[in-house]
Amino acid sequence: ALGRGETKYTPESGLLALRKAISAKLKNENSVEYAPEQIVVSNGAKHSLSLVFMTLCNTGDEVIIPSPYWLSYPEMVKVAGGNPIFVPCDEKENYKLTPGKLESAITSGSKILLLNSPSNPTGCAYTGEELRELCALAVKKGLYIVSDEIYEKMIYDGMSHVSPSSFSEEIYEKTVIVNGFSKAFSMTGWRLGYIAAPLKIAKAVAALQSHTSSAPNTFAQYGAIAALEGGNDCVNQMVMEFQKRRDYIYQRITSIGKMTCCKPQGAFYIFPSIKAYGMSSVDLCMKLLESEGIAVIPGKSFGSDVNIRFSYACSMDTIREGMDKLEKFFAGL
Missing domain, CATH: 3.40.640.10 (Type I PLP-dependent aspartate aminotransferase-like (Major domain))
Structure with a gap:
């Protein structure tokens, strides 16, 4: 054009x-x-x-x-x-x-x-x-x-x-x-x-x-x-990959500590609850960033200060590394 x-x-x-x-x-x-x-x-x-x-x-x-x-x-x-x-x-x-x-x-x-x-x-x-x-x-x-x-x-x-x-x-x-x-x-x-x-x-x-x-x-x-x-073939392939990432990150998050989480049915976000830890979402996100170098979004921005938001619009290798660090972080709380 x-x-x-x-x-x-x-x-x-x-x-x-x-x-x-x-x-x-x-x-x-x-x-x-x-x-x-x-x-x-x-x-x-x-x-x-x-x-x-x-x-x-x-x-x-x-x-x-x-x-x-x-x-x-x-x-x-x-x-x-x-x-x-x-x-x-x-x-x-x-x-x-x-x-x-x-x-x-x-x-x-x-x-x-x-x-x-x-x-x-x-x-x-x-x-x-x-x-x-x-x-x-x-x-x-x-x-x-x-x-x-x-x-x-x-x-x-x-x-x-x-x-x-x-x-x-x-x-x-x-x-x-x-x-x-x-x-x-x-x-x-x-x-x-x-x-x-x-x-x-x-x-x-x-x-x-x-x-x-x-x-x-x-x-x-x-x-x-x-x-x-152009059709939906490339879109369908992308969605299949996102579903694999969704399955993996959901399994990892729900096995960590006292977090609870709904299984996402769409998009590429997961929104676990951190309510059991008694911390604000902003405080927890800052601790995650300073301790493990993980950047996640405080749920306060989305109207819920007892949640944090992860995106799985990244590579599986990045997700694995992030989940390993997340597991280490919560084990130390």
Whole structure:
């Protein structure tokens, strides 16, 4: 694309060829139909999420966020003028939101239910039936659903990803799908994400984007077309390797000390509980770094100060070395 001089502006929603490719992907893989006019390509899924919150939120509108959550969600909501409402989810329920907890969190000010499956940081993934119940309740109460599906292809043990807008026309009309190319295609630096939404919402997001960033990177969009047209063989191979790493790191962590841990069903994170050690996540992470040279993320950043987050998006050799050092560290506590 660069060699052809594809460096000029594209339409604010992105190249029509790319939006057509995304439309075909959504139909073939997710069983949902969106016309190209209902798709807006942006500068990464984070940008897409930010645009959606700025489009849907009025000042003070409540956005319900299951906790633990990806650390950027509440900041995006606050920048958009919204009010993040956290719903703590239990380890014994794989950190997944339940209909009962959702109903208790809904107020007259509730505007959006934010769902992320598979999840960063927990790795949990909702079944189709679990999602259907949550979405039916949300729509019944008049909420929009923002479905962050960036890890959709990274799902294990025979589970299948389900997009909420596939459930019914009523849910479709209240759902915004957010996805991108960073995770499934390892295109992190290309900065391309997209939304698929009811036409009215898509037009509003496109208008906002036109006034804030004009359009997504032109030549990167041609790379995204190639990724979508290239098939899923390389993606499937990557997911198989991630599952091997998941199995290994889960086995190692659950055999160490007093940590407890849910087995991740997707993404490439594992989120063990350190509650039994009586330390804050920040203190424990600092001790790990200073003592063993292991860098992990405090759960406090994700709304849970009794957890720490590991990523297994690294080589098996690195994981083995890290787990050996982790075992040594906890043996000394």
